[in-house]
Amino acid sequence: MTDMNKCDRAAEIVSYFYNEADEQARRSFAQHLNACAPCRDELAAFGDVRDAVRVWHTELLNHAPALALPAMLPEYARNGRAGHAPTTVVAARRSALAVLREFFTLTPVWLRAGMVAASLVVCALAALTVVNAEFRWDNNGVAFNTHLRGQVNMNQPTSTPQAAQVVATANQSPFTQAEMDKLTAERDAAQRELAATRTRLDTTERQVNTLNASLANSKAAYRQTLASLRLQRGGQAGGAMHNRRASGAELAGIDPEEDDLRLSQLLTEVSAGRNVPQSIPNKR
Protein backbone atom coordinates (compact mmCIF):
# COMPACT_ATOMS: atom_id res chain seq x y z
CA MET A 1 0.00 0.00 0.00
CA THR A 2 1.39 3.37 -0.88
CA ASP A 3 0.94 6.70 0.78
CA MET A 4 -1.98 8.27 -1.06
CA ASN A 5 -3.41 10.54 1.65
CA LYS A 6 -3.30 14.09 0.37
CA CYS A 7 -5.24 15.49 3.34
CA ASP A 8 -3.22 18.03 5.26
CA ARG A 9 -4.63 16.98 8.64
CA ALA A 10 -1.60 15.47 10.39
CA ALA A 11 -2.26 17.05 13.77
CA GLU A 12 -5.97 16.18 13.66
CA ILE A 13 -5.46 12.57 12.65
CA VAL A 14 -2.78 12.00 15.29
CA SER A 15 -4.87 13.63 18.02
CA TYR A 16 -7.86 11.55 16.96
CA PHE A 17 -5.78 8.39 16.73
CA TYR A 18 -4.34 8.75 20.24
CA ASN A 19 -7.62 10.00 21.65
CA GLU A 20 -6.18 13.34 22.66
CA ALA A 21 -8.52 15.53 20.62
CA ASP A 22 -11.15 17.52 22.49
CA GLU A 23 -14.76 16.59 21.96
CA GLN A 24 -15.50 19.18 19.29
CA ALA A 25 -12.38 18.32 17.29
CA ARG A 26 -13.15 14.66 17.64
CA ARG A 27 -16.68 15.06 16.24
CA SER A 28 -15.40 17.25 13.44
CA PHE A 29 -12.73 14.76 12.40
CA ALA A 30 -15.15 11.85 12.67
CA GLN A 31 -17.40 13.61 10.14
CA HIS A 32 -14.39 14.14 7.91
CA LEU A 33 -13.55 10.43 8.13
CA ASN A 34 -16.97 9.53 6.81
CA ALA A 35 -16.18 11.43 3.63
CA CYS A 36 -12.43 10.81 3.28
CA ALA A 37 -11.33 7.28 2.35
CA PRO A 38 -7.55 8.05 2.40
CA CYS A 39 -7.81 9.28 5.99
CA ARG A 40 -9.78 6.17 6.93
CA ASP A 41 -7.14 3.97 5.33
CA GLU A 42 -4.34 5.84 7.04
CA LEU A 43 -6.05 5.61 10.40
CA ALA A 44 -6.45 1.86 9.98
CA ALA A 45 -2.80 1.51 8.93
CA PHE A 46 -1.68 3.48 11.97
CA GLY A 47 -3.67 1.06 14.12
CA ASP A 48 -1.77 -1.88 12.64
CA VAL A 49 1.52 -0.10 13.16
CA ARG A 50 0.67 0.55 16.78
CA ASP A 51 -0.28 -3.08 17.32
CA ALA A 52 3.03 -4.23 15.86
CA VAL A 53 5.01 -1.80 18.03
CA ARG A 54 3.14 -2.86 21.16
CA VAL A 55 3.84 -6.51 20.44
CA TRP A 56 7.49 -5.66 20.13
CA HIS A 57 7.33 -3.68 23.38
CA THR A 58 5.71 -6.57 25.20
CA GLU A 59 8.42 -8.89 23.94
CA LEU A 60 11.04 -6.45 25.15
CA LEU A 61 9.49 -6.23 28.62
CA ASN A 62 9.18 -9.98 28.93
CA HIS A 63 12.73 -10.72 27.91
CA ALA A 64 14.71 -7.69 28.93
CA PRO A 65 17.93 -8.66 30.70
CA ALA A 66 18.18 -7.97 34.41
CA LEU A 67 20.70 -5.36 35.40
CA ALA A 68 23.47 -6.31 37.80
CA LEU A 69 22.86 -3.19 39.82
CA PRO A 70 20.86 -4.35 42.87
CA ALA A 71 23.70 -6.47 44.23
CA MET A 72 26.14 -3.61 43.76
CA LEU A 73 24.08 -0.80 45.19
CA PRO A 74 24.57 -1.59 48.90
CA GLU A 75 28.33 -1.55 48.45
CA TYR A 76 27.99 1.53 46.32
CA ALA A 77 25.98 3.15 49.08
CA ARG A 78 28.58 2.22 51.69
CA ASN A 79 31.37 3.69 49.62
CA GLY A 80 29.18 6.69 49.03
CA ARG A 81 30.97 7.82 45.94
CA ALA A 82 30.34 7.77 42.26
CA GLY A 83 32.64 5.82 40.06
CA HIS A 84 32.68 2.72 42.22
CA ALA A 85 31.34 -0.61 41.10
CA PRO A 86 28.29 0.43 39.07
CA THR A 87 30.12 3.10 37.16
CA THR A 88 32.92 0.66 36.44
CA VAL A 89 30.44 -1.65 34.82
CA VAL A 90 29.39 1.14 32.51
CA ALA A 91 32.72 2.79 31.87
CA ALA A 92 34.67 -0.37 31.19
CA ARG A 93 32.93 -0.74 27.86
CA ARG A 94 34.64 2.24 26.25
CA SER A 95 38.29 2.61 25.56
CA ALA A 96 40.27 5.64 26.61
CA LEU A 97 40.88 6.45 22.96
CA ALA A 98 37.14 6.44 22.30
CA VAL A 99 36.52 8.75 25.25
CA LEU A 100 39.29 11.06 24.07
CA ARG A 101 37.94 11.08 20.55
CA GLU A 102 34.47 11.91 21.78
CA PHE A 103 35.84 14.65 24.00
CA PHE A 104 37.60 16.31 21.08
CA THR A 105 34.58 15.82 18.86
CA LEU A 106 32.25 17.53 21.31
CA THR A 107 34.72 20.27 22.21
CA PRO A 108 34.25 23.65 20.45
CA VAL A 109 36.77 24.64 17.80
CA TRP A 110 38.17 27.56 19.82
CA LEU A 111 38.83 25.30 22.77
CA ARG A 112 40.49 22.72 20.54
CA ALA A 113 42.73 25.42 19.04
CA GLY A 114 43.61 26.63 22.52
CA MET A 115 44.49 23.14 23.64
CA VAL A 116 46.69 22.61 20.59
CA ALA A 117 48.49 25.92 21.25
CA ALA A 118 48.95 25.05 24.91
CA SER A 119 50.32 21.64 23.95
CA LEU A 120 52.83 23.23 21.61
CA VAL A 121 53.97 25.63 24.33
CA VAL A 122 54.35 22.79 26.81
CA CYS A 123 56.33 20.75 24.27
CA ALA A 124 58.58 23.74 23.51
CA LEU A 125 59.19 24.36 27.20
CA ALA A 126 59.93 20.68 27.74
CA ALA A 127 62.41 20.71 24.86
CA LEU A 128 64.12 23.83 26.25
CA THR A 129 64.30 22.19 29.66
CA VAL A 130 65.87 19.09 28.18
CA VAL A 131 68.60 21.09 26.42
CA ASN A 132 69.15 23.23 29.54
CA ALA A 133 68.45 26.41 27.63
CA GLU A 134 69.32 29.84 29.05
CA PHE A 135 67.93 33.20 27.96
CA ARG A 136 69.57 36.51 28.75
CA TRP A 137 68.51 40.01 27.74
CA ASP A 138 70.80 42.97 28.52
CA ASN A 139 72.47 45.95 26.84
CA ASN A 140 74.30 43.66 24.47
CA GLY A 141 71.02 42.27 23.16
CA VAL A 142 69.31 38.91 23.55
CA ALA A 143 71.47 35.92 24.33
CA PHE A 144 70.36 32.32 24.03
CA ASN A 145 72.55 29.49 25.18
CA THR A 146 71.50 25.86 24.89
CA HIS A 147 74.63 24.55 26.64
CA LEU A 148 74.65 21.84 24.03
CA ARG A 149 77.93 22.99 22.48
CA GLY A 150 78.95 25.48 25.12
CA GLN A 151 78.58 28.47 22.82
CA VAL A 152 76.57 31.65 22.90
CA ASN A 153 74.42 32.89 20.08
CA MET A 154 73.88 36.61 20.20
CA ASN A 155 71.37 38.68 18.43
CA GLN A 156 72.16 42.41 18.41
CA PRO A 157 68.98 44.47 18.50
CA THR A 158 70.58 47.34 16.46
CA SER A 159 72.72 45.23 14.22
CA THR A 160 75.29 46.87 11.95
CA PRO A 161 77.45 45.07 9.38
CA GLN A 162 80.29 45.06 11.89
CA ALA A 163 77.98 43.71 14.56
CA ALA A 164 76.78 41.06 12.16
CA GLN A 165 80.38 40.05 11.60
CA VAL A 166 80.88 39.83 15.34
CA VAL A 167 77.75 37.66 15.63
CA ALA A 168 78.95 35.48 12.79
CA THR A 169 82.32 35.18 14.42
CA ALA A 170 80.69 34.40 17.73
CA ASN A 171 78.58 31.72 16.10
CA GLN A 172 81.67 30.09 14.65
CA SER A 173 84.12 30.52 17.56
CA PRO A 174 83.97 28.81 20.91
CA PHE A 175 84.29 32.13 22.86
CA THR A 176 82.77 32.61 26.24
CA GLN A 177 80.46 35.51 26.97
CA ALA A 178 83.18 37.38 28.90
CA GLU A 179 85.58 37.01 25.99
CA MET A 180 82.92 38.22 23.62
CA ASP A 181 82.27 41.27 25.80
CA LYS A 182 86.01 42.07 25.91
CA LEU A 183 86.37 41.69 22.15
CA THR A 184 83.38 43.90 21.58
CA ALA A 185 84.83 46.61 23.83
CA GLU A 186 88.18 46.42 22.03
CA ARG A 187 86.46 46.66 18.70
CA ASP A 188 84.56 49.76 19.80
CA ALA A 189 87.78 51.42 21.09
CA ALA A 190 89.59 50.66 17.82
CA GLN A 191 86.70 52.14 15.86
CA ARG A 192 86.83 55.32 17.94
CA GLU A 193 90.61 55.63 17.45
CA LEU A 194 90.24 55.09 13.72
CA ALA A 195 87.66 57.84 13.51
CA ALA A 196 89.92 60.28 15.42
CA THR A 197 92.86 59.48 13.15
CA ARG A 198 90.74 60.09 10.08
CA THR A 199 89.71 63.48 11.48
CA ARG A 200 93.36 64.47 12.07
CA LEU A 201 94.30 63.32 8.59
CA ASP A 202 91.58 65.45 7.08
CA THR A 203 92.78 68.53 9.02
CA THR A 204 96.37 68.00 7.91
CA GLU A 205 95.30 67.59 4.32
CA ARG A 206 93.41 70.86 4.47
CA GLN A 207 96.49 72.64 5.88
CA VAL A 208 98.72 71.20 3.14
CA ASN A 209 96.24 72.35 0.52
CA THR A 210 96.24 75.87 2.01
CA LEU A 211 100.07 76.03 1.98
CA ASN A 212 100.17 74.74 -1.57
CA ALA A 213 97.73 77.40 -2.65
CA SER A 214 99.77 80.08 -0.89
CA LEU A 215 102.94 78.83 -2.53
CA ALA A 216 101.28 78.90 -5.92
CA ASN A 217 100.18 82.49 -5.36
CA SER A 218 103.70 83.47 -4.33
CA LYS A 219 105.13 81.84 -7.42
CA ALA A 220 102.65 83.63 -9.62
CA ALA A 221 103.47 86.97 -8.02
CA TYR A 222 107.17 86.34 -8.50
CA ARG A 223 106.73 85.46 -12.15
CA GLN A 224 104.63 88.53 -12.70
CA THR A 225 107.26 90.73 -11.05
CA LEU A 226 109.99 89.09 -13.03
CA ALA A 227 108.13 89.58 -16.26
CA SER A 228 107.58 93.24 -15.45
CA LEU A 229 111.24 93.72 -14.77
CA ARG A 230 112.19 92.10 -18.03
CA LEU A 231 109.88 94.30 -19.95
CA GLN A 232 111.24 97.41 -18.27
CA ARG A 233 114.78 96.20 -18.86
CA GLY A 234 114.33 96.46 -22.62
CA GLY A 235 113.47 100.26 -22.50
CA GLN A 236 116.09 101.50 -20.09
CA ALA A 237 119.91 101.75 -20.02
CA GLY A 238 122.81 102.90 -17.88
CA GLY A 239 123.77 102.43 -14.36
CA ALA A 240 120.34 103.20 -13.07
CA MET A 241 118.98 100.43 -15.16
CA HIS A 242 121.80 98.22 -14.10
CA ASN A 243 121.08 99.01 -10.55
CA ARG A 244 117.37 98.37 -10.91
CA ARG A 245 117.99 95.23 -12.94
CA ALA A 246 120.52 94.12 -10.44
CA SER A 247 118.03 94.55 -7.68
CA GLY A 248 115.35 92.72 -9.76
CA ALA A 249 117.82 90.00 -10.64
CA GLU A 250 118.64 89.63 -7.06
CA LEU A 251 114.96 89.17 -6.35
CA ALA A 252 114.70 86.63 -9.11
CA GLY A 253 117.92 84.88 -8.16
CA ILE A 254 119.56 85.66 -11.58
CA ASP A 255 123.26 86.11 -11.96
CA PRO A 256 123.71 89.86 -12.81
CA GLU A 257 127.06 89.30 -14.47
CA GLU A 258 125.67 86.83 -16.95
CA ASP A 259 122.76 89.10 -17.74
CA ASP A 260 125.16 92.04 -18.26
CA LEU A 261 127.05 90.01 -20.81
CA ARG A 262 123.91 89.09 -22.66
CA LEU A 263 122.70 92.67 -22.48
CA SER A 264 125.95 93.92 -24.01
CA GLN A 265 125.58 91.45 -26.86
CA LEU A 266 122.01 92.61 -27.41
CA LEU A 267 123.05 96.25 -27.58
CA THR A 268 125.78 95.43 -30.02
CA GLU A 269 123.38 93.66 -32.30
CA VAL A 270 120.94 96.57 -32.12
CA SER A 271 123.69 98.94 -33.07
CA ALA A 272 124.56 96.73 -36.03
CA GLY A 273 120.99 96.85 -37.29
CA ARG A 274 120.21 93.17 -36.73
CA ASN A 275 116.80 91.85 -35.67
CA VAL A 276 116.28 91.85 -32.03
CA PRO A 277 114.57 88.75 -30.60
CA GLN A 278 111.23 89.39 -28.89
CA SER A 279 112.36 87.71 -25.73
CA ILE A 280 115.60 87.11 -24.08
CA PRO A 281 116.47 83.46 -24.20
CA ASN A 282 116.77 82.07 -20.77
CA LYS A 283 119.67 79.74 -20.48
CA ARG A 284 118.71 78.43 -17.16
Place this chain on the structure above:
Amino acid sequence: METAEKTDEQIVARAIAGDPEAFGVIVRRWERRIFALAYGILGREEDARDAAQETFIAAFRNLGSFRGEAKVSSWLHRIAVNQCITRQRRAKVRGETSLEVETTENGVQFAAPINTSPARVVEGRERTEAVRRAVGTLPPELREVLVLKEFEELTFQEIADSLDVPLSTVKSRLYTALKQLRLRLEKFSPEAAHI
Protein backbone atom coordinates in the same frame (compact mmCIF):
# COMPACT_ATOMS: atom_id res chain seq x y z
CA MET B 1 11.78 -8.51 52.12
CA GLU B 2 8.52 -7.03 53.19
CA THR B 3 9.02 -4.08 50.85
CA ALA B 4 7.45 -6.13 48.05
CA GLU B 5 3.99 -4.93 49.03
CA LYS B 6 4.97 -1.34 49.62
CA THR B 7 4.55 1.42 47.08
CA ASP B 8 7.49 2.91 45.24
CA GLU B 9 7.26 6.07 47.26
CA GLN B 10 7.41 4.18 50.54
CA ILE B 11 10.44 2.20 49.39
CA VAL B 12 12.22 5.33 48.24
CA ALA B 13 11.51 6.89 51.61
CA ARG B 14 13.24 3.94 53.26
CA ALA B 15 16.16 4.27 50.90
CA ILE B 16 16.46 7.93 51.76
CA ALA B 17 16.33 6.97 55.46
CA GLY B 18 19.44 4.84 54.92
CA ASP B 19 18.18 1.37 54.08
CA PRO B 20 20.84 0.13 51.61
CA GLU B 21 18.59 -2.67 50.32
CA ALA B 22 15.55 -0.53 49.61
CA PHE B 23 16.76 1.02 46.38
CA GLY B 24 17.60 -2.45 45.04
CA VAL B 25 13.88 -3.21 45.23
CA ILE B 26 13.14 -0.15 43.10
CA VAL B 27 15.75 -1.26 40.57
CA ARG B 28 14.33 -4.77 40.31
CA ARG B 29 10.82 -3.39 40.00
CA TRP B 30 11.58 -1.00 37.16
CA GLU B 31 14.72 -2.24 35.41
CA ARG B 32 12.89 -4.03 32.60
CA ARG B 33 10.70 -1.09 31.71
CA ILE B 34 13.64 1.27 31.83
CA PHE B 35 15.68 -1.11 29.69
CA ALA B 36 12.83 -1.45 27.17
CA LEU B 37 12.45 2.32 27.01
CA ALA B 38 16.20 2.75 26.46
CA TYR B 39 16.28 -0.01 23.89
CA GLY B 40 13.39 1.52 21.99
CA ILE B 41 15.12 4.90 21.82
CA LEU B 42 18.73 3.81 21.43
CA GLY B 43 18.29 0.57 19.52
CA ARG B 44 21.36 -1.24 20.84
CA GLU B 45 21.17 -3.70 23.68
CA GLU B 46 24.56 -2.63 25.00
CA ASP B 47 23.65 1.05 24.92
CA ALA B 48 20.27 0.35 26.46
CA ARG B 49 21.85 -1.64 29.30
CA ASP B 50 24.34 1.15 29.98
CA ALA B 51 21.65 3.82 29.86
CA ALA B 52 19.47 1.82 32.25
CA GLN B 53 22.36 1.39 34.67
CA GLU B 54 23.21 5.07 34.50
CA THR B 55 19.57 5.91 35.06
CA PHE B 56 19.45 4.02 38.35
CA ILE B 57 22.86 5.29 39.42
CA ALA B 58 21.73 8.87 38.75
CA ALA B 59 18.52 8.23 40.64
CA PHE B 60 20.44 6.71 43.56
CA ARG B 61 22.78 9.70 43.68
CA ASN B 62 19.85 12.10 43.66
CA LEU B 63 17.65 10.30 46.14
CA GLY B 64 18.06 13.18 48.54
CA SER B 65 16.53 15.61 46.06
CA PHE B 66 13.44 13.46 45.42
CA ARG B 67 10.59 15.36 47.05
CA GLY B 68 7.74 13.00 46.23
CA GLU B 69 5.96 15.60 44.11
CA ALA B 70 5.93 13.18 41.19
CA LYS B 71 5.59 9.44 41.09
CA VAL B 72 8.78 7.44 41.38
CA SER B 73 8.06 5.79 38.03
CA SER B 74 7.69 9.19 36.32
CA TRP B 75 10.87 10.38 37.99
CA LEU B 76 12.80 7.31 36.81
CA HIS B 77 11.44 7.52 33.30
CA ARG B 78 12.33 11.17 33.06
CA ILE B 79 15.90 10.39 34.11
CA ALA B 80 16.02 7.52 31.62
CA VAL B 81 14.75 9.67 28.76
CA ASN B 82 17.37 12.30 29.57
CA GLN B 83 20.08 9.63 29.64
CA CYS B 84 18.94 8.30 26.28
CA ILE B 85 18.73 11.75 24.69
CA THR B 86 22.23 12.59 25.92
CA ARG B 87 23.57 9.32 24.56
CA GLN B 88 21.78 9.82 21.29
CA ARG B 89 23.27 13.28 20.87
CA ARG B 90 26.72 11.91 21.55
CA ALA B 91 26.16 9.13 19.04
CA LYS B 92 24.95 11.68 16.51
CA VAL B 93 28.13 13.69 16.96
CA ARG B 94 30.17 10.52 16.50
CA GLY B 95 28.18 9.71 13.39
CA GLU B 96 26.89 6.40 14.75
CA THR B 97 23.65 4.77 13.79
CA SER B 98 21.65 2.57 16.08
CA LEU B 99 19.20 -0.16 15.35
CA GLU B 100 20.01 -0.59 11.71
CA VAL B 101 23.59 -1.58 12.46
CA GLU B 102 22.68 -4.16 15.06
CA THR B 103 22.21 -7.41 13.23
CA THR B 104 19.71 -10.06 14.14
CA GLU B 105 22.47 -12.25 15.47
CA ASN B 106 23.63 -9.84 18.16
CA GLY B 107 20.27 -8.20 18.75
CA VAL B 108 17.94 -9.14 21.56
CA GLN B 109 16.59 -12.64 21.03
CA PHE B 110 13.05 -13.11 22.19
CA ALA B 111 12.06 -16.46 23.56
CA ALA B 112 8.61 -17.67 22.56
CA PRO B 113 6.18 -19.33 24.94
CA ILE B 114 6.81 -23.06 25.31
CA ASN B 115 3.47 -24.16 23.84
CA THR B 116 3.87 -22.11 20.67
CA SER B 117 4.33 -24.00 17.40
CA PRO B 118 7.69 -23.64 15.63
CA ALA B 119 6.06 -22.01 12.62
CA ARG B 120 4.42 -19.36 14.78
CA VAL B 121 7.64 -18.89 16.69
CA VAL B 122 9.46 -18.19 13.43
CA GLU B 123 6.69 -15.95 12.20
CA GLY B 124 6.55 -14.01 15.44
CA ARG B 125 10.32 -13.64 15.52
CA GLU B 126 10.37 -12.37 11.95
CA ARG B 127 7.65 -9.89 12.68
CA THR B 128 9.37 -8.64 15.82
CA GLU B 129 12.62 -8.33 13.92
CA ALA B 130 10.83 -6.40 11.18
CA VAL B 131 9.40 -3.97 13.73
CA ARG B 132 12.80 -3.60 15.41
CA ARG B 133 14.47 -2.82 12.10
CA ALA B 134 11.67 -0.51 11.03
CA VAL B 135 11.84 1.48 14.26
CA GLY B 136 15.63 1.46 14.05
CA THR B 137 15.67 3.12 10.67
CA LEU B 138 13.56 6.01 11.89
CA PRO B 139 15.43 9.25 12.54
CA PRO B 140 16.22 9.64 16.27
CA GLU B 141 13.82 12.55 16.78
CA LEU B 142 10.95 10.49 15.35
CA ARG B 143 11.94 7.39 17.32
CA GLU B 144 11.94 9.35 20.57
CA VAL B 145 8.36 10.56 20.26
CA LEU B 146 7.14 7.19 19.04
CA VAL B 147 8.70 5.29 21.95
CA LEU B 148 7.58 7.83 24.52
CA LYS B 149 4.04 7.59 23.19
CA GLU B 150 3.81 3.86 22.58
CA PHE B 151 6.02 2.51 25.38
CA GLU B 152 5.46 5.09 28.07
CA GLU B 153 2.01 6.22 26.96
CA LEU B 154 2.85 9.81 27.73
CA THR B 155 0.50 12.54 26.57
CA PHE B 156 1.53 14.92 23.80
CA GLN B 157 2.15 17.61 26.38
CA GLU B 158 4.29 15.32 28.55
CA ILE B 159 6.38 14.38 25.52
CA ALA B 160 6.75 18.04 24.60
CA ASP B 161 7.94 18.79 28.12
CA SER B 162 10.36 15.87 28.16
CA LEU B 163 11.95 16.77 24.82
CA ASP B 164 11.59 20.51 25.27
CA VAL B 165 9.84 20.95 21.93
CA PRO B 166 6.50 22.58 21.02
CA LEU B 167 3.29 20.56 21.19
CA SER B 168 2.77 20.95 17.44
CA THR B 169 6.22 19.48 16.83
CA VAL B 170 5.32 16.42 18.86
CA LYS B 171 2.19 15.88 16.79
CA SER B 172 3.91 16.35 13.46
CA ARG B 173 6.80 14.08 14.46
CA LEU B 174 4.43 11.41 15.67
CA TYR B 175 2.44 11.57 12.47
CA THR B 176 5.61 11.33 10.39
CA ALA B 177 6.92 8.47 12.54
CA LEU B 178 3.73 6.46 12.09
CA LYS B 179 3.70 7.16 8.38
CA GLN B 180 7.33 6.16 7.87
CA LEU B 181 6.97 3.12 10.10
CA ARG B 182 4.04 1.98 8.03
CA LEU B 183 6.12 2.18 4.85
CA ARG B 184 9.12 0.48 6.49
CA LEU B 185 7.03 -2.36 7.82
CA GLU B 186 5.78 -2.95 4.30
CA LYS B 187 9.38 -3.03 3.14
CA PHE B 188 10.89 -5.20 5.89
CA SER B 189 8.00 -7.57 6.52
CA PRO B 190 6.40 -9.25 3.48
CA GLU B 191 3.62 -10.67 5.57
CA ALA B 192 2.78 -7.16 6.72
CA ALA B 193 2.15 -5.95 3.20
CA HIS B 194 -1.54 -5.66 3.98
CA ILE B 195 -0.84 -2.80 6.36
